[in-house]
Amino acid sequence: MRDVMTSQSAPKTLYDRLWDAHTVVRGDAGKDLIYIDRHLLHEVSTPQSFELLRDNALKVRRPVTQLAVPDHAVPTSERGGAIKGELARKQVALLEANCAEFGIEYLALEGERQGIVHVISPEQGFTMPGISLVCGDSHTATHGAFGALAFGIGASECGTVMATQTLWQARNKNLRVHYAGQLQPHVTTKDMILALIGTIGAGGGIGHAIEFTGDAVRRASMEARMTLCNMGIEAGSRVALVAPDDTTFAWLKGRPRGPQGAMWDRAVEYWRTLRSDDDAVFDRTVEIDAAAIAPQVTFGTSPDQVMAVDGTVPAGPARALDYMGLEAGKPIAGIGIDYAFIGSCTNSRIEDLRAAAGVIRGRHVAEGVTAMVVPGSTVTKHQAEAEGLDKVFEAAGFAWHHAGCSLCVAMNGDFVPEGKRSISTSNRNFEGRQGAGARTHLASPAMVAAAAIAGRIVDVRKEFA
Amino acid sequence: MPGFTPFTAPAFVLDEDDVDTDIIFPARFLLHTERKGLGRFAFHDRPALLEAYEAAGKPPILLAGANFGCGSSREHAVWSLDGMGLTALFAPSFGEIFRGNCANNGMVAGVMAADTLAALQALAGKGANAGHALSIDLAAQTVTCAGQQFAFTVPDSDREMLLAGWNNTTRILALHGQDISAFEKAQRSAAPWLWTEETEA
Numbered sequence: 001m002r003d004v005m006t007s008q009s010a011p012k013t014l015y016d017r018l019w020d021a022h023t024v025v026r027g028d029a030g031k032d033l034i035y036i037d038r039h040l041l042h043e044v045s046t047p048q049s050f051e052l053l054r055d056n057a058l059k060v061r062r063p064v065t066q067l068a069v070p071d072h073a074v075p076t077s078e079r080g081g082a083i084k085g086e087l088a089r090k091q092v093a094l095l096e097a098n099c100a101e102f103g104i105e106y107l108a109l110e111g112e113r114q115g116i117v118h119v120i121s122p123e124q125g126f127t128m129p130g131i132s133l134v135c136g137d138s139h140t141a142t143h144g145a146f147g148a149l150a151f152g153i154g155a156s157e158c159g160t161v162m163a164t165q166t167l168w169q170a171r172n173k174n175l176r177v178h179y180a181g182q183l184q185p186h187v188t189t190k191d192m193i194l195a196l197i198g199t200i201g202a203g204g205g206i207g208h209a210i211e212f213t214g215d216a217v218r219r220a221s222m223e224a225r226m227t228l229c230n231m232g233i234e235a236g237s238r239v240a241l242v243a244p245d246d247t248t249f250a251w252l253k254g255r256p257r258g259p260q261g262a263m264w265d266r267a268v269e270y271w272r273t274l275r276s277d278d279d280a281v282f283d284r285t286v287e288i289d290a291a292a293i294a295p296q297v298t299f300g301t302s303p304d305q306v307m308a309v310d311g312t313v314p315a316g317p318a319r320a321l322d323y324m325g326l327e328a329g330k331p332i333a334g335i336g337i338d339y340a341f342i343g344s345c346t347n348s349r350i351e352d353l354r355a356a357a358g359v360i361r362g363r364h365v366a367e368g369v370t371a372m373v374v375p376g377s378t379v380t381k382h383q384a385e386a387e388g389l390d391k392v393f394e395a396a397g398f399a400w401h402h403a404g405c406s407l408c409v410a411m412n413g414d415f416v417p418e419g420k421r422s423i424s425t426s427n428r429n430f431e432g433r434q435g436a437g438a439r440t441h442l443a444s445p446a447m448v449a450a451a452a453i454a455g456r457i458v459d460v461r462k463e464f465a
Numbered sequence: 466m467p468g469f470t471p472f473t474a475p476a477f478v479l480d481e482d483d484v485d486t487d488i489i490f491p492a493r494f495l496l497h498t499e500r501k502g503l504g505r506f507a508f509h510d511r512p513a514l515l516e517a518y519e520a521a522g523k524p525p526i527l528l529a530g531a532n533f534g535c536g537s538s539r540e541h542a543v544w545s546l547d548g549m550g551l552t553a554l555f556a557p558s559f560g561e562i563f564r565g566n567c568a569n570n571g572m573v574a575g576v577m578a579a580d581t582l583a584a585l586q587a588l589a590g591k592g593a594n595a596g597h598a599l600s601i602d603l604a605a606q607t608v609t610c611a612g613q614q615f616a617f618t619v620p621d622s623d624r625e626m627l628l629a630g631w632n633n634t635t636r637i638l639a640l641h642g643q644d645i646s647a648f649e650k651a652q653r654s655a656a657p658w659l660w661t662e663e664t665e666a
Contacts, residue, residue, distance in 0.1 A: 024641065024644050024648045025644050027622060029620075029621035029625055030621045030622050031620070031622040033637065033641055035652070037659055044495050044539070045540070048498070048499075048500050048540065051500070056632065056634060056635055058634065058638075064662040085496070087496035087497070088496055090498070091498055094498055128659075136538055137538055138536065138538040153562065153565070154538055154540040154543075154565060155540040156540060156566065156570070156633070157565065157566075157569065159634060160633055160637065164634060164637045164645065165645060166637055166641070168622060168633070168637070170620060170622075202483050203482075203483070203531055203532035206532070206560075206561060233536075233562075238561050263658045263661060264658075267656075270656065302485075304483075319481075409495075409537075410492060411492045411493050411495050411496060415493075428487070428536060428537075430485045430487040430488065430536060431487070431488055431510070432491055432510050433487050436491065436493075436510050
């Protein structure tokens with residue numbers, strides 16, 4: 001961390017500052033050797049990484065910087081006892097066995113600390129400002145909400161990180177996304193990020209690290225900032241950042257894996273330097289008027305095929321409209337839905353659950369709609385239960401599940417049947433993402449809750465004001 | 466793995482943007498924990514595409530649309546493309562994690578300007594005056610087809626690795642073990658809160 005305590009003369013962006021602080025070797029072929037402070041593991045992306053270690057007779061360099069938890073393949077409708085699906089059971093058991101063999105901490109499925117990697121890591125204070133953090137999962141940019149250099153990697157790279165604590169990586173360009181002004185009621189950071197993806201496209205951020213700035217970002221809670229950064233990859237950016245501030249420090253203080261006592265003060269002193277200089281130069285800037293953002297909903301099969309809920313379905317792409325069973329020129333509001341899913345690393349935190357519960361309180365899910373809530377972590381689940389939110393959801397006809405990825409990636413037994421229409425707080429509306437032939441509309445927790453009650457896509461601002 | 470050697474072969478055209486890794490490798494097959502034999506799951510939910518690929522004689526080169534391999538980080542996407550017989554991909558852009566995964570598995574993922582790619586597709590794809598084979602020279606970053614040259618790019622460091630067939634992991638340890646130790650020593654003193662769970666070696 002050659003840049004830690006000194007202020008360099010040339011102005012820097014936050015991203016450049018983090019990059020420089022983690023550069024072990026400046027390469028001459030377009031990549032730098034970057035030090036990795038923390039690595040999160042889950043059952044799906046690491047079996048082959050451990051094989052790489054075994055094939056090359058390698059050890060894990062710093063086991064305490066690694067943390068493993070099962071989330072993708074785990075059933076969420078019941079917990080305790082053996083997992084019924086044979087492949088899922090073996091996959092989870094393999095993660096536990098690999099961690100035991102290589103000395104990595106494994107958070108058991110039945111334990112209090114289990115949940116989606118991107119929810120539990122901040123919760124435990126494993127995520128901190130200023131660190132570099134990777135995971136074999138594309139939504140790792142979530143941790144950029146704390147001002148961490150966090151990005152998703154492949155399974156081979158997970159093996160490289162475990163063995164060397166480094167990765168060769170190309171430095172990205174800097175993209176500043178500035179949200180001036182304040183959001184309307186019922187409009188969230190989910191709508192902010194969907195609006196951005198719609199503006200720059202699903203590949204618009206390729207080669208760029210995003211830094212989110214502006215009033216609407218500063219006012220956002222940590223949960224809301226995590227939602228914002230989570231979907232950077234849906235615009236093509238592996239890295240999405242918010243500079244840490246007092247909101248960040250207050251949220252992190254006292255977390256079990258974070259710095260304690262005098263070490264906390266020392267860390268905060270450094271964390272306060274983690275910002276872009278006022279005169280830092282960004283390669284590109286996108287400005288968005290936060291006050292003008294309406295609740296967003298996707299209409300196609302890529303997250304950039306997104307629109308304001310009060311608009312009409314655009315013309316094309318034809319393949320996407322055909323798959324989604326939608327007609328160009330018709331309002332998106334009023335389209336009937338069969339499934340409503342509240343969960344995923346994008347929107348499964350306590351604030352998301354509170355927002356959804358606020359909409360449905362005293363109401364009931366429309367006939368024919370299957371609605372479910374899957375908290376992002378067991379800690380979140382228990383907190384929600386302590387607040388009585390589970391009762392609100394169950395009284396409204398939502399199923400209340402255990403923590404996991406569930407219907408975001410549909411590989412744990414939860415899925416939407418072919419041809420059925422789902423509205424979902426998750427991050428991807430890809431063909432088949434929630435089940436082969438399933439149709440997915442992405443939206444915020446309040447919008448999904450409102451649609452579950454109405455049985456069709458509605459503008460939460462109008463129907464639940 | 467062995468280093469890349471130039472080869473000549475026909476190509477298959479997939480003219481569609483934003484083909485994500487869920488299309489390439491549907492998530493429900495991610496429960497498989499092996500790397501080999503995943504070719505049977507590639508494009509599983511796109512039977513028409515597989516039929517066309519088979520009918521074309523399973524060529525080892527794919528000419529794809531923009532943002533190919535976007536979405537999930539699953540390396541299974543690359544393993545399954547390799548398993549179905551592909552060794553080189555060309556597109557106007559790639560999902561970044563996917564592109565890195567390609568390099569780590571000996572798969573060429575070359576970026577080609579959209580108009581260059583369109584011209585190449587016209588020569589390599591189906592139809593009259595098409596179906597020409599492509600000669601791939603990774604070191605020169607060119608594809609030759611029907612006597613014409615088409616430029617592509619693979620990042621320098623990926624190209625070096627692909628040509629030499631390096632093992633990225635053991636190479637880092639061999640060449641930079643001391644650099645890493647020096648970095649760790651400096652970080653331990655500058656940011657000790659990141660090291661509280663480890664005793665000094």
